[in-house]
Amino acid sequence: MKTTFFRLLLLSLLFIPTLTFAQGEGEELIKVGVMDSPPYCIKGAEGNWSGLSVELWRHLADKEHLNFEWVEFDDLKALKKGITDGKVSVSIASNLDGELVDNARFLQHHYMTTLGVGRPIYNKMWNTFRNVFSMQLLWIVLSLSGLLLIIGTAIYFIERGENEDQFGGDRSLWEGIGSGFWWAGVTMTTIGYGDKAPMTLGGRILAMLWMLVALGVSASLTASIVSAIGENNVISFPDDLTDMRVAVPENSPAADFLTDEDYEFTEFKGIKKSLRSLKEQDFDIVVGDATALRYVINNNSNISASVTATNTSPISYAIMVREDSGLYDRLDQHLVKFILSPTYRRMMQEYGNGIH
Missing domain, CATH: 1.10.287.70 (Helix Hairpins)
Structure with missing residues (x-):
């Protein structure tokens, strides 16, 4: 009996490490939705990703030892549809716009900004x-x-x-x-x-x-x-937009706000093209995320514009996860601790101030 018992004990000790290793190897690959939206998600020349939300997600994934891969989308509407359809389990480029997404929850928001207005800078004498x-x-x-x-x-x-x-x-x-x-x-x-x-x-x-x-x-x-x-006439936002040619990034919080307020505007694909329209197509003003406007201007020497933040329409950014992914409870506590840390404050200063 003793011999049989010790044989079984030995076999179980040999089997347990094998089972644990198999579970680690079989960790589910999480698909993470992302889109190019500096400074939150920045796509590099070689397809690599950086930015405030990207670095935040990497920290959370490292804490939970998550395997993941990026799935790129063209705009926020497509990204939300990807969450609804189950193409991705996580979206890290989402803003809290009050629109509910089926079978999805937002983690604690990690960054807040407001709408801003970008105006061209002319030669002072001219x-x-x-x-x-x-x-x-x-x-x-x-x-x-x-x-x-x-x-x-x-x-x-x-x-x-x-x-x-x-x-x-x-x-x-x-x-x-x-x-x-x-x-x-x-x-x-x-x-x-x-x-x-x-x-x-x-x-x-x-x-x-x-x-x-x-x-x-x-x-x-x-x-x-x-x-x-005067060179820097103060704009009464949004009242003064009535007589201006306004450019905004397509499918953005700025576009939603101006639509709700019944102002006319022209959409461009992304912040960078919107700002370039000031010079190339003679638009008067760009309305968009104030932080994003500053970042793009500070990191593109061929774009000359000034940005003024407004107190209109606050914009909050948060990571969105599918409810059936089981990630909400695993990540939310890590997120709250991290966004209160000095490391995250340094990240916000780096990307929020447009310093590359």
């Missing part, structure tokens, strides 16, 4: 010159000239009889009005050369009223000119 001769400044000049003409005509008719040296005398009608126009202009600007001054009671009353009104006109004129030739 931009100022162009704005000086804009239609807005032209209307300002014409409106002010009309006001000066009215005041100049009024002072001419009041003063021409008793103030012939300055407004009347041998002057023709248009010469007299021109003298009044000149007086109204120098009075408004407070230069006051002293070459012309009203002498009659009516003329002085008009002069006093005009000087008081001119203080407000001068202040408004200064503000209007600064606004007309």
